[in-house]
Amino acid sequence: MLVIFITAFCEAKVNQWDKMKEVYENIPLPTFPDKTYLITDYYNGTDSLFTSAINKAILVCSAQGGGVVVIPDGVYKTAPIRMKSNVNLHLSDKTLLMFTTDYNLFDTVLTRIEGIDCYNISPLIYAYGETNMAITGNGVMDGMASEANWFSKERIDGVTLKNGKKVAEKTVLYDMKEDSVPFEKRVFKGKTGMRPQFINLYKCKNVLLEGFTLNRSPFWLIHPLLSENITVRKVKMQSHGHNNDGCDPESCKNILIEDCDFDTGDDCIAIKSGRDEDGRYWNIPSENIIVRNCRMKDGHAGVAMGSEITGGCYNVWVENCLMDSPNLSRIIRIKSNAIRGGEVKNVYVRNITVGQCDESILGMEMKYWHVDDGPYPPYFHNIYLENIKSNKSRYLLHLDGFANKIQARDIFIKNCDFKGITASEINAVTGVSNIHFENVKVNGKDYKGM
Template identity: 40%
Template sequence: MFRKISTNRLTKVFTVPLLALFVASCATDTKKDSKENGSSPMDTAWKQAENIINTVKAPTFKDKVYNITDFGGVADGTTKNTEAFKKAIETCHTEGGGTVLVPEGTYLTGAIHLKSNVNLHLNKGAEVLFSKDTLDYLPMVHTSYEGVELMNYSPLIYAKGAKNIGVTGEGTFNGQADNTNWWPWCGAGHYGYAEGTPAQRAPHNLPRLRTMNENNTPVEERTFGPGHQLRPLFFQVLECENVIVQGVTFTNAPFWVIHPLKSQNILVDGVTVNSHGPNNDGCDPEYCKNVVIQNCTFNTGDDCIAIKSGRNNDGRRVNIPSENIVVQNCTMADGHGGVVMGSEISAGVRNVYVRDCKMDSPNLDRAIRIKTNTLRGGFVEGVYVKDLEVGQVKEAVLKINTFYGIYENQEGEFMPTIKDIYLQNVAVKNGGKYGILIKGRPQAPAKNITLENVTIEKAQNVTSIENAENITYINTHINQQLMK
């Protein structure tokens, strides 16, 4: 049974040889390289992107299968299978690795913790339902919340310090978050929130965590969990190497969906994220290096893809930029942004490559977005976008904002820098309120922004640009106007 479904897409999980860790950062000086070899910055950039793609390969797993039903798994949708998952994963790991197989059926469980050399595979027709009981996500683990590390409820699927792990198949992970469970903690006046009940912005929740961040409180002392209202992540790998997430569907997430943190060599391939809750970002690599996100569909309640690198003091403490990230052949529907950098960006982001993507929804706010402020600081440099097809967005095709802030004062002493942003071969039907929207700082303007062969057929306003230098338009039209 398993061998039959392990052909086609899954085959490469078992057959692609594992490459050595790619340690050199790409594209550290694209302009210099371009001048030396006579090519354009985009040509050079995509050669470097190909190097990343060729390096980030799927891990291999032993050809041994551990069926969850052999460890007490019951597919009735009501029996908790937490111990069955735990035993199957531990046995697989202890015996040198392989595949933990979830056959067709509905399996209720608490938190699932993955280990090295284990591939968790969901057959077609398999659905993993995650318990609505918060106690099923204890004990607390080292995790994060909006770019700040803490001890909190376990993510629904979690791994720390593991190598060679996979989550693959054609089944569905259903977080079962809704207006009665997890989402009301957002406290935003919707998602089932009842006025007067505790929520994430109560003093003992986010304000307490923010203070701990400012004071550099050790992570192990930042304890939350029971008695607090900070929602768990859906899938998080922390300090992991060689990870594949392939083919599966994620829905009804409590918070961010796919969150690699401090990890390297990550392949997210053919995944569907269909989750419209609060802060339901699709995929958020943070402090990560060498990431490929491809062939995916994102239909989300927040950013489809958001590349991050820590919030405020935490980002400066960790000081690991997110870099060498390729997004290709993806489809974005609803979301606050298609591909976004920020707002948790204090350690910086560099070398981001986006190509052959489609974005189209009346509920998609922006296509490409960069957001930071002087509390976050950080930098964004080297963003290369080409062959993008946009049906419609609400606000802007490209938005750069260094005054980002909601709920609270976001002014500080850390001036962000943004430079070297390239868009090429971008076709847009409806660009929303602005074709291009840039709000830089007088002290640190956004620099070196190039739009080549960009056509925005309709926008309410052509551009709104403040504090930006060296904007170059090459064969670019907005509202039939040739931009100069």
């Protein structure tokens, strides 16, 4: 019976890679008319920032049926940019786009911060309800975030006034969620605004992000939210500040992340679907996420699911990636707790080369952020790792659940070679059942499992 059980799961896995091809073939790329709009044609020659010129060119382009808005070679300073349908914002090869850190120049828009719905100061590039868009070209966009501005101790630890006292920048939002304050009354503007995302695509469809480099983001770098058919290709994400996740699809469907470079201060990729009651209100999972041919250096994880995963996460494929850094904590990471909840299922990982990582090849946290109990225990299952070669890590598996309950199961590890496992125990596993090993070597020896 055990042989039949394992064979059935292996057959299911093979079919799922065929499903990945179907998903990939059904993620359309945007198309644009052969019309060009130079932002310099809309510049009045006196403004210190190019914000008005860029946004006007985008508006005119969209209103006239679409085309390519070109930012030519040069250095341009700007406040936040608002994207529109049928526009390809193109950065020339020697373009440097530098964003102001003056929060007084940021409009207030609808977004989410760490899975919680709110109005906040605008992301550096923002779109709401738009379709058929792109940001392309080999230029550089610099969010200018540093310890002197977005990451200052005042902003991180005490920018928002509450009862006459300063508290951490997101504490008031957390309290509003706990107190069930309606979304429309969660408003943060000006100095009380929380650090914004670099690129936020809210309820958008058919979008291409390709070629450019992102540096020094105030918060998450690329954040598709409640969006569909998003392609992120050949983007370099280099940003080591607080909460600097690379790409965070949240409650999204049909996402392709390929041939990208990540060197980040938090998870390289973190798939999300809302947090706590806000996540349960929307109840929209992230599903059909493809990650392939990427390179990950520093980060808390190469590919993570969570921790704001209340709406669930289904069908994630990761293949042909290189992950290598002593400052990369985990290769695959799944995290939640019994307040956030969420189901994560059908995660397929193959052909991964790991130079080294700090903690583990697969990490799971069912008690994330030290939450020991709650009414919504998460559930992780159907996780497949195949053809992974690693030279160094502390653990193979670090799966942290509860000793008296099972919250994760059905993990399959096949045709893998894990070298340089340094912990005295190969695995640290609690609260997980049905872990299967087939043709696995650990530190040069055949490994049959725990």
